[in-house]
Amino acid sequence: MNPVLPGDLSRAFTGLRLRTTPDEIAAFVSDESSLVGDPPLVVVSPRTVPEVQQAMRVATEHRLPVVPRGAGTGLSGGACAVSGSVLLDLSRMTTITELDPQARLAVVEAGVVNADVSTAAAQYGLMYAPDPSSWESSTIGGNIATNAGGLRCARYGATRASVLGLDVVLSDGRLLSTGGRTVKRSAGYDLTQLFIGSEGTLGVVVGATLRLLPLPPPQLTALATFPDVKSAALAAAALVATTSPTLVELMDELVVSALDQARGTGFGPSVGSVLVLQVDDAPAAQASISTAMAVGNAIDVAVTSDQGEAAELLNIRRATFAALQRLGPLLLEDVCVPVTHLAAMVSAVAEIGAAHGVRTCTVAHAADGNLHPVIVRDGHTRAEEAAADAIFRQAQALGGTVSGEHGIGRLKRHWLETELGEVALDIQRNIKQTLDPLGLLNPGAVIRASAASLPPGHRE
Amino acid sequence: MNPVLPGDLSRAFTGLRLRTTPDEIAAFVSDESSLVGDPPLVVVSPRTVPEVQQAMRVATEHRLPVVPRGAGTGLSGGACAVSGSVLLDLSRMTTITELDPQARLAVVEAGVVNADVSTAAAQYGLMYAPDPSSWESSTIGGNIATNAGGLRCARYGATRASVLGLDVVLSDGRLLSTGGRTVKRSAGYDLTQLFIGSEGTLGVVVGATLRLLPLPPPQLTALATFPDVKSAALAAAALVATTSPTLVELMDELVVSALDQARGTGFGPSVGSVLVLQVDDAPAAQASISTAMAVGNAIDVAVTSDQGEAAELLNIRRATFAALQRLGPLLLEDVCVPVTHLAAMVSAVAEIGAAHGVRTCTVAHAADGNLHPVIVRDGHTRAEEAAADAIFRQAQALGGTVSGEHGIGRLKRHWLETELGEVALDIQRNIKQTLDPLGLLNPGAVIRASAASLPPGHRE
Incomplete structure (x- = not known):
């Protein structure tokens, strides 16, 4: 019997791993967003699908709110506990049940970490395409909950494009299986797609059948510098109009200067924006790079087919948030606009920051028009919130959305x-x-x- | 006032184009499946969204069933009229409202023909990727209703992957807009995906924002012959494991011999199966073809980068149904299995045909495991239906589905x-x-x- 829970509830949860002391539950109150949640009544950490079903039946019988949670890396407050809730911690469901390289699919439990799927697939020359920045810690269940994106979305789409089927425990404890093992299906309403991106509000995703793809062919990786963001955005748009890049990442002026300071990249003050991109190493794609970078009046373009050099160029993009964190705590946002409005939106973020006296910058998945405006926090919470509000409204005014890949959670x-x-x-x-x-x-x-x-x- | 309709109904439909005489409505009773529907009460052919809303409000008020319909090219009976229904003919809503080559999207009305979008996009080097065989006649609304596929699904996915947003008239006449103009979105439940593939049973799709993609880079097109289907399927599987082909089409023995008879292709009796495929014209993809065809012990492989020669090879695949129709009326089916079971399913179709005394053959989108088993009809309807039933059950037994791209309609x-x-x-x-x-x-x-x-x- 758990000493904190009422006797009937404690009995109903028999056999499940429960945590109820303040020390034990503290780590589950918040996620990686700015939101601080409330203490849950109990943290339940099931290991099997029947245990999740048991937890859901108990929660329904006792009318307890349930907050499903993977690794807690969410950025919108969707995994923050609410007062009196059952925090359903799925991080112990870590089995890769099946990996079939011929059928190019993996069947996984919800708590499997994204990188573990990719590692398991890589030995067969395959990959799980969605690659959110949190890929080394976030779980597949969490990725599905938020329809997580990543760099490679430019070519392969977000999580939505790589899920063939789901196992979902419904609010009444029933187990629903959606989709299946085929890559095509026109058979009834696509419940798989309905649950992807629903952030645990329609059911608890406990397992998934994931589509694996061949690793991309040999790549050309390029880093190009531009006088300003508008030029870089033009170049990115020209690139995606003529080829299908694997990734196109844009960094604005403050990001470039933060990289110079933190990593000695030496771009200097004449560089107002940087693109890092990858395309297939084929003549047509190579020509696309040259033409597109010229369209944007690139100052300098470095192109390599060497894997070691490519890794160095990509690491510059990967180092951005660490470099920015040296400036202060960050509010990391996520909006998406039609790709034609990318430059306008990056400029708007800068203008909104200036108008509110808030330091802002932007990193963007440029091919998708998906921006991560960053607010460097300095304690002026009200101004920062007003700036964020203005950024969201501007994205919507440009025909965009307040979330490209992080989800709505409780904050948006x-x-x-x-x-x-x-x-x-x-x-x-x-x-x-x-x-x-x-x-x-x-x-x-x-x-x-x-x-x-x-x-x-x-x-x- | 329409002479056939009751006065109040006739008044309520004022301003809409109505057809009620047997001659006028005959063409709307059936689609291209084997199902014969019942005469509708009235065929309503709206030209605008408000007209669709008016029709839906009237239908709801009078409790009349509504059957939405595009070009009537469906193969599952989903657009066949039901007795006493309002047949909602959307084929007059043919405006391409917007085509934005920079944003790579098209906004279209539901009745726009698939090919018309592709033609409009091609002048900008873009394409609308979904390419069902009916592309020259079927409408975007119908394609969305059935989540239509096609040859290029192998690389670009079915209709589901190319729709950014929808306008849907709900049963009560309200207009719902889903999604939008961005390629990424994690903002609430994905109603766009819910309506795609729902075959007009949840709402009437009246417009769509479609994603356009750059035309593929220069292609290598290959035609390879094999002693049997199992070898061809092995080769197809080896190909998709190492590269992302644009299309991979498989034809079995009866199809090959029908082509020989109808078009003088001269494959001869030693050829038990043919693959027609396209990959990017790049060294890595070229190597993939060689390796994969060797895995399948190909008898002969013709590869070309010449566009005229490529068109000839593709025309062989495109000629299959015309060639088969010379054998008799066809029952064209549609199942999908995990790609590892492709060969088993093709063999099962042949065995089921033999067991039921029914002539069968198979054409398949091999990369997706999507088979079109064909039953050549000869009047033994009961045996043909029993064979179809056995084919569907076998697809399901192999972990597959009864529809890869045609939809469920009324028949499945x-x-x-x-x-x-x-x-x-x-x-x-x-x-x-x-x-x-x-x-x-x-x-x-x-x-x-x-x-x-x-x-x-x-x-x-």
């Missing part, structure tokens, strides 16, 4: 509501109501439940 | 139910109920509505 619900509009919001709430009639699944994330469906004692 | 609902299983079927019905509470949208297609939600007087 307000902006999602304005983005969706009345009819879409109503339909989204109806779907939530259909799959989670008691409103127990990750309450407060993504969609504000209608008042009638909130668990007793919970108000929003 | 029974097999979908067994494929989904109890929990998934329940959830799919709940979603149908949520979006179409009166059960008016394309009744009888995809999902059998629960008895309570059927329109009055309609039984299934």
